Amino acid sequence: MSNQMVKGNTAVVIGAMYAGCDCFFGYPITPASEILHEASKYFPMVGRNFVQAESEEASINMVYGASGTGHRVMTSSSGPGISLMQEGFTFLAGAELPAVIVDIMRAGPGLGNIGPEQGDYNQVVKGGGHGNYKNMVLAPNSVQEMCDLTMKAFELADKWRNPVVVLADGTLGQMAEPLVFPEKAVEPKNDKPWAVKGTEETMDNLITSIYNDFNELEDFNFKLQEKYAQIEAEEVIYEEYQLEDADIVLVSFGISSRIARSAVDKSRQKGVKAGLLRPITLSPFPVDKVKELADKGVSFISVEMSNGQLLADVQFAALRKEDTHLVNRMGGNLIELKHVLAKIYEIAGIEDEDIDLSERSEEKASPNIID
């Protein structure tokens, strides 16, 4: 088999390069640095552009410039760096420029630590910069998806002229799994009519987010909202696992969803009808699917490595707070299977003496060292 054992961070670079990404701009930060390392290695091998920027602010603005020329471009970072990029996100959204940003989340707030967390959910999904804009957000949960969804991100960014974030975490970045390589590489045409390339044909083009006239800016804002509504109608992706007859629905994305999936399998062995709804697009969020399940009267458990940021979206989509539950860890701790199982059994009214929640695991994930 030509499958290769690849780390998640490397898979991002592979996906980007097969998607025809021409420029990579980035600044070091654990646990996303490997993406930068791999890009610095592979991009120049095929004559593509790599710049180690002086800061995340510079990275995202290099992305702005290069994207304005119509090329496929990207950057990657982790929480603190993504916070710094928020200015760039809103300018990209305001100038309607396509761009791919990969966020390998670490634990916060502040400098926090380098363990995995999903606490960037709000700043990425809700759009952490100023103004009435939204990012599109894709959430891989395997090495294969780190590659495939990065490719998809470029396609969506071009299609909708919008920043697209691939939201993963330190664990997904560090773990290795077999990667089935993309069937073929995208050879971008760069025929975007709005691009400014320093050519006669593109001389009249202008990349800007300025609308001086209040009504014009309001119209532009309405236009953006229409775009987001259309995205919501066309681009929602989610995975259903054992949902058909489920009474208890786990909602989870990224690495947490892997643990949630195992929890579904385990609890089904005990006769509990559990299922998993995994949003693959966090923005647009699978609102209709959540509502449909809510109307069937299921219990929801949000399984997340954050403080209920995902739960809030589940409740909002379900139009109810009752019978929605949270299982979470923070601070760099991976969710443990037993915590998810304990909540499922509690809701199902089952006793399981094997589950011992007294001990708090000292194990941390996501090392940046390899022996």
Add this chain to the structure above:
Amino acid sequence: MSDKENKDYELKVRRNPQSLLEEYPRKGTNIQSTHYCAGCGHGILHKLIAECMDELGIQERCVMISPVGCSVYAYFYFNCGNFQTAHGRAPAVATGISRAEDNAIVMSYQGDGDLASIGLNETLQAANRGEKIAVFFVNNTVYGMTGGQMAPTTLIGEKTVTCQTGRDPDYAGHPTHMCELINTLKAPVFIERVSLANPLKIRLAKFAIKQALTVQKEGKGYSFVEVLSPCPTNLKQDVASAQKFIEEQMEKEFPVKNFRNNMYTKEPVQRPASDFSTESLDKIFNVNRGEGSGYVDEDIEPVSIKVSGFGGQGVLSAGLTIAQAACAEGKHVSWYPSYGPEQRGGKSNCSVVISNETIGTPVVDDIDILIALNKPSLEQFSQDVKEGGVILYDSKIGEFETDRNVKVIAMPCVDIAEEHGNARTANTALLGALTELGDVLKRESYENAIREMFASKPKVIDVNIEVLEAGAEWIKNNY
């Protein structure tokens, strides 16, 4: 002179350069005159740049970047591709444009707040990288658009709305000298400070601008022109006093001169064309399309393996070798590393899950096979080994017993490794044992995995394969 010639002459003087638009109808405005104040230096500088673009024949290749500041609308006027950017970020944006479009002539037009305050880092870094961009820095010692606040270049004693009794260096520092600062860097090709104080100086300024743009036309690297410019509105000056202020005060603080001109000696910087072909990518990532890809559909029981020990014992790479072998057989497999609170020399372990279907959690809590290379990890993880599972450990750890239904194997893996002359291969001896303990993976797959793992250190491949075999033999003879 005939009448006809005379008419041509008049047309020529009255017309703007081609590189400036005749009218400015862009983006919701309908103005036919500029938005700049009377007596402002921006208009003069715009025209000088545009004339140089015309004269050098580079208009079509030009991309102008408008900053945040009074020149935020530079795109109203320049007849070429235009970008408008965030405050201070123009040099980063310029870098992105220039790297993506090597043939574009990228100009960054910035004021003193934008370039020397909020964007100082981007300014210096782009200069230091020698980006192929021309930077026009308008220094008028004051923030214009936001209403006359102190700028990095405000002179000592000069009054602004945020230093109302005059700039006091003990509280607000000294004026920033950008040409001098950039002149400390090696990469820039052209650095000059010019003044717009009078018509003669304006002619000289144009000469510098033309040289800065020639550097770009020839793709040679970074050029920087600082322009001392009047701001009669914010400095509350009339035409005469604005001129006087520049000549008698600004030029004293900021000497007008050329700081560097390497345009005749510097070679052009050429960047390669991007290759997007599948073939080239397959080559750099070693993709062998002939082998087929995907997963083999077979009936196996999922296996969860934990390899654990001290950091530096080859714990993670042993796990990765197992995973690699499983991957080559077309199995689903995940490898997940984890470590204790210490960064070095602490506990280290990895989980490997092998399955015939999509793997849920990559963290192994119920262990089928535990490989332990040190005592603490043996003690910690042995409790998590399932009934009927296997514990395989380095016999140097000492005696270990359990009353549970678990097969416990103490293996002299270090001795086996040393017999083959390389104690560092002890973890490979344990893998050799693994090949005989279950029928999950083929021996051949482990061998191939070892070859792949040590591809960059071919010298140790043979010894590792020998030790792998020796490990397997040991198990056959002893269990």
